[in-house]
Amino acid sequence: EAGVDVTSDEDVAALAGRPCRNALGTAALTRLRVRLMPDAPRGARIAVLPGLTRALHLPGGSVLLPAALIEDHEGPEVAAAQVVLEGLRAARRDPLARLLESAGTMATFRLLTTGQIAPALLASHAEHLVTAPPDPPPDDAGFLAALAAAGVPSTPYAYAQDVSGETVLGLIEADPFRAAPAPPLLTDGEWVGLQGICGG
Numbered sequence: 001e002a003g004v005d006v007t008s009d010e011d012v013a014a015l016a017g018r019p020c021r022n023a024l025g026t027a028a029l030t031r032l033r034v035r036l037m038p039d040a041p042r043g044a045r046i047a048v049l050p051g052l053t054r055a056l057h058l059p060g061g062s063v064l065l066p067a068a069l070i071e072d073h074e075g076p077e078v079a080a081a082q083v084v085l086e087g088l089r090a091a092r093r094d095p096l097a098r099l100l101e102s103a104g105t106m107a108t109f110r111l112l113t114t115g116q117i118a119p120a121l122l123a124s125h126a127e128h129l130v131t132a133p134p135d136p137p138p139d140d141a142g143f144l145a146a147l148a149a150a151g152v153p154s155t156p157y158a159y160a161q162d163v164s165g166e167t168v169l170g171l172i173e174a175d176p177f178r179a180a181p182a183p184p185l186l187t188d189g190e191w192v193g194l195q196g197i198c199g200g
Helices: 009-016 023-036 067-071 077-092 095-103 105-114 119-131 140-150 155-161 166-173 188-195
Strands: 046-049 063-066
Touching: 023 046, 023 077, 023 188, 046 067, 063 067, 063 077, 067 077, 067 188, 077 140, 077 155, 140 166, 155 166
Parallel strands: 046 063
Antiparallel strands: none
16 A cells, blocks of 8 residues: 555544644654554554544554543553554455445546545545544454554553443453553653643
């Protein structure tokens, strides 16, 4: 997918705000991308958008996070787990295939012959991504295995979904880092920089 002009960053930005940037926060996102998305296509990134209500994965491998995932938590673990989850969702249903399904035969032919998709189709697809409900999460076992491989604990994410812990007990009890902590995702300074990436 690298080199094919199908990313909908700009179209999503028109609906949910432009990606937030500052030097420290952008460096922190780069560090998270290297750790959490080692096999992502060249050019894939993690971005934070102020108006998103949920995380999204895009054709080309990028993951977009809502600012609340950064601003409303005490550490990067919840956002990191969400990036891992979006990677699993993308592996289950390829974002480029999803785009082509909605675009139709002519758009697919144009992509194959020119490497381009009509801007109006990208804008329509971006609107669908932002407004449609997310795909169901993977089973706990697959999610936990992916979190373990990325060095991300599951407990913070679980409590972010259900503060009582009752409906996410499996993620809490089987946390791959329950006995021994995972290596830090970010330094304290990087996390502070990332929390301020949208000017909050």
